[in-house]
Amino acid sequence: MQRIGVFVCHCGSNIAATVDVKRVVECARLEPGVVFAEDYQYMCSEAGQMKIADAIKREGLTGVVVCSCSPRMHEATFRKCAEGAGLNPYMLEIANIREQCSWIHKDMETATEKAVVLMRAAVAKVNLNVPLKSGESRVTKRALVIGGGIAGIQTALDIAEAGYEVDIVEKTPSIGGRMAQLDKTFPTLDCSACILTPKMVEAAAHEKIRIFTYSEVEKVTGFVGDFTVDIRKKARSVDIDKCTGCGVCQEKCPSKTAKSEFNRGLSKRSAIYTPFAQAVPNVPVIDREHCIKFKTGKCGVCSKVCPAGAIDYEMRDEIITEKYGAIVAATGFDMISLDKYDEYAYKKSPDVITSLELERIMNAAGPTGGHLERLSDGKPPKNIVFIQCVGSRCADKRGKSYCSKICCMYTAKHAMLIRDKYPDTNVTVFYIDVRTPGKNFDEFYRRAVEEYHVNYIKGQVGKVLPQPDGTLLVQGADIIDGRQVLINADMVVLAAAIEPDPTARKLATMLTASIDTNGFLTEAHPKLRPVESPTAGIFLSGVCQGPKDIPETVSQAGAAAVKVIGLLSKDKLLTNPCTAKADELMCNGCSACANVCPYGAISYEDREVRGIGVREVRRVAVVNGALCQGCGACTVACPSGAMDLFGFSNRQITAEVDAICR
């Protein structure tokens, strides 16, 4: 039996004016388990707290009920006070007789009756309270960043600058990501490589950062502060330590049929290759599918010409296992496939290209050396049509329901750059809406119209009809004029929707991080916790969470880094003690609880279960206290009631119900 003390606060006249506090005290004395009750002017004052602390010691209280304001106000205060007096803080409960009683009722009789009921419910609950202790878990002071684009690089740099070790895992042979493929960036038109490559080099040179390129995360176990991750380092076939990056191998490689991923398939590359000149690390990989040596066993040219002897055809995939305290997903995006959009003739005509392809064409290191030309005949285009929202904002099965966010701005950029460099070229943009919320964004777009006279037409394009003479007849609508527009273009650029990189889905499963219907990783709270995943210790950086431009990506990357630093700066993590726990004897092992857990906190183990007349190995649910946030979804999903929640147990809530309904 508990020894409970009840303390009723007057809150000046806030409570006492409407609730007969003396009567509440008297009624409290009659409740089972209550050994002491008193009232006081201001329970939260130092004197009030002293009264509670004294009573705990003097009366040997095992539980306390404070009838006062909302627990959201002073529960923490009173629990700290109880702890100071040697009582487990979770043995204290609040009966909210101010916000939920005295402040909303006028009649003293009614308010007092209700206050008594609320007090009884709290006493009934405390009778069933048990001391709870926050667990502790160790924090491994190292972070993992998955994805080596601008998001991943920035996050890693920020974490490393704070003095923590960071590993970057990147699946392609070089870090840099999509930003490395861009020519210029909006709204300032500075060169993408000029601002990105210094960061890539800085990351590579940073003593706290390790970079695993051509590598993928294979397996993740553990929980916040203590993850264990298997990383597959794919066989590069080139010894990263020996290679000097001289590039002779790429020059001499006889197989030059593979399509360059970096140039979006618009040019060819050798079988041994670095994706681009500024690659970090500047060490090539052998693409075994295209390598003659791997296909036929004969060749070996690269090995012969390599002055450093770095080529190793025998190299195998290697799995390394490492521990991390926090993981950041920065898996980025790709453009959607346009196979199903052939009304725009993307498959039929080489002169219908995506914006990212145009980005490569405009780039000095790109397939055309930076000259704007048609891929079909190498002629400079005179009429270019841009089509917006190809696959974005679609309610049909072909496209994506969301706005890809970056297309309006990069199209304005492309239009402006083309008009600037090739003033004779006519540029038309078909748009549905021009969306430019961002610093200096609308000004940028207006410049395209006002200074560069880009022809913006509100309307979509219905069909692009390739003509026998090689031009492209663009049939669009101008819905402001209410007419159809026909333009004889010689290049059409499609602003294809972006989608999360396909690896995000697999990764989400490994991390037990949730993804939305579009494949974006879900944030813990859309407003208040935008860079955290609902799974503790997993953070989100960049487009893997939702469409973003570069400035937004960088700021989110920084925010994710701060969250990681905050986590890694702790030696130990205190865990919320109000977590779920399964009664092994009753658990069916049916997985219903795990299916509703938003945090992946529930796993199953084959455990030897011992009880009266029972001793066997069973599959039972095990809650990881470090991950569980205590929502209780599992307790209701569990049919047998084996799953219960500390602090809000089935018996406690039932007791409250009973106390109210009597």
Added chain:
Amino acid sequence: MTKAEKQAELIRDISGVDPYKCMKCGKCTATCPSYAEMDIKPHQFVSFVIRGEIEALTKSRSLEKCLSCFACIERCPRSVEPGRLIDAARQLAARERGGGFLTTEEVPEMCDPDTPSQLLVSAYRRYRR
């Protein structure tokens, strides 16, 4: 409910189109092969239904000019499918006028020796009740 509102509802019922899904991109008009002949353009149909201006719709030349080629239905990114609205408006007009857009008397002179029966059947179905 006014007559116009009733008719608007009827059109929405017959067509199954939710005009509020339209984001006014104009792809229907961009794609329509006979847009030039139309007084009310395909993308405007939605607004007429929303505003309840059904009489203008049922009197529109567009009803006869629509080729029922389903291109606007296929390419509509919001699955609004304006072609259905046009068809529903044509239905409504045909039902109201009793005889529809085509009288039996005028048919023979429209035919030639090669006219496939399919054309006659479909014309009757499109233009008459």
Added chain:
Amino acid sequence: MQIEKTAHAAENKEWKPMIVAFCCNWCSYAGADLAGSSRLSYPADVKIIRVPCSCRVNPMFILRAFERGADGVIICGCHPGDCHYTTGNYYTRRRMALLFSMLDFIGVENGRTRVEWVSAAEGAKFSATMNEFTAKIRSLGENVRLGDLRCRN
């Protein structure tokens, strides 16, 4: 308890409905606090039980309340999409839709059960909801049907 209640009725005292409100800690309980600090009154018949999330409310608690003589049970949680635990209220929504439909099926007036989404900023909505719900329960009267289930078969 039953005897007491019957005696109560015999004395012809004014009947007061007994209403249990389960409120999630993050939104609705805070909404109730806001109703209080804004002095937006609602009947004292409503007694609130704080739960971490609406998804913590087990149908057993609801039936238990009815068993013990409650006249109405209302569950309040964060608006869909705003759950502190991301998805809790979506489960609540399904569970309660099915449970209430079942109670309706066996002939218990569905006005006695309700789910309402109340955010921490919606003190006025909390108060209005409770006023409305209490009025509804008053119009339905004492929970005789469940009483029937309890004692007269």
Added chain:
Amino acid sequence: MKYSYFPGCTLKNKASSLDRYARECAPLLGFELCELPEWQCCGGVYPLGRDETATKLSSVRALAAARSEGRDLVTLCSACHHVIKRVNDDMKNVEEIRTSANNYLALDEPYRGETNVLHYLEVLRDVVGFENVKKQVKNPLKGKKIGAYYGCLLLRPSGVMAFDDPEDPTILEDFIRAIGAEPVIYPYRNECCGGYVSLKDRELSRGMADKVEASASGFGTEMLITACPLCLYNLKKSKAALPVYYFTELLAEALGVAKDS
């Protein structure tokens, strides 16, 4: 392999060559078309209105008849194929239409969209296989540059028709290759010829057909093929006056089925 066969009104008179050659070629390709005993005209146009039931009944009868024969239902004419496939989809998925159609017809067993509707070309592609068609070809149409004209009805709406990629179809091109000729891709192959309005508004439809033929000949097409009697009629009237054939005519020629049999 036997199929129930719905020829449709036009194939019984104006478009008899579409019908006859299709039947004659079938046995050479290992299947047989068994005409439904009592079929009624499909109406030529799929009624889009959700409250239209009466206009869908003839299709339902044909579909139910095929079900009772336990066979898939094959059609040739694009319009019949379009109408019947879409009605079938309604009967499968739209409860109101299913209920009211069944109430009207009072069949022994309500029809619920059980029949599989196939176009002749789908049989060639998915059952026979174009490689096998190719093996049967006796007189390959070597060197002929043929433009496929799809029109609207076979392809759209793709969700229901599921015939081919509505924007980049390949079935007729594969067919053309199978009979030894060379397909020509031109952008108007899936644009409308204006067939439905050619009775009332000849000028409008003529304009459409002209565009199609101009585009096709611009890309070097020597002849057009189609599966639709209405398209054929309409295209034949256009300015460019390219020869237009039913695909079955060329199939018969390639397989060596005598032209005048």
Added chain:
Amino acid sequence: MQELKKRLCELLSDGTVARVLGWRRGETSFDPEPAFFGSAEELSDFVYDGFCGANLSKMMIEAARLEGKTAVCLKPCDTYSYNQLIKEHRVDREKTYIIGVGCRGKLDIDKIRALGIKGILSISGTECDGDGDTLLIKTVYGDKSCKYADAMLSRCHVCRGKEHKIYDEIIGESRDTTDGDRFSEVEKLEAMAPRERFEFFRRELSRCIRCNACRNVCPACSCRKCVFDSNNFDSAQKANVDPFEEKMFHIIRAFHVAGRCTDCGECSRVCPENIPLHLFNRKFIKDINTFYGEYTAGEDAEAKCPLTDFDFGDAEPGDVTSGR
């Protein structure tokens, strides 16, 4: 049945399985009971006929704990239950050899009695491989007969099909016996006034004697310890102290199996008071189908249970009950 028996003997003697779970001949020709058979000799008592309605899948939970493989005879409808148990990790597929047995509808002795046939001594025509439409019944009052279909369990009239959803081999033919609408009873009740519905359930449920037969037979209701037997909700069984508990029990029982119930109908089959308990389950199934899209528990072993799943656009509880 001979073919089935022969095959079972083979499986036992070649060591493929350590035991067989099937039905043993009862005292009469119409009360076979589920039983394990450990050897070919024991199989002499094995029977499989129209009265073998019991769903054996639940017993496979027990079998999972035994050494070696168990061969189990599952009818098409039983396979749904078995799949559901796989999904809930209650049975061990690796240790199970599933023989999909043919079924042409199972018989209900009470249905025959209800036809006015009393003093039954024996019944023939019940073989599963037979195709006679008539049952011949020897009674103390002479020979009687009735139609096979008229003697079928109610659930067989709304059978979900003759397809086994999971099996290692199939022995015997199955027949589709559906001739009724699964939800018609539920719909009939829904159409009643609330008062009438209330009276209906009060009448039915007042007969409940809390024998727990429904709970014990139900393949979904398979908790190691039932919530009604635990102290966690202060709801441990107290013999009729509070009659509300019976209602609570049946509502909660149905709620706990909602989305998991395969509608096998065993609860109603075994209820000694003939309470139509399946109505609760069907109501949930119907609601789930209406609110969240068609779902058949146990159709496969992967699909997510509707109650541990959600959609952002789900209906609100208030809309649902007010029939909106």
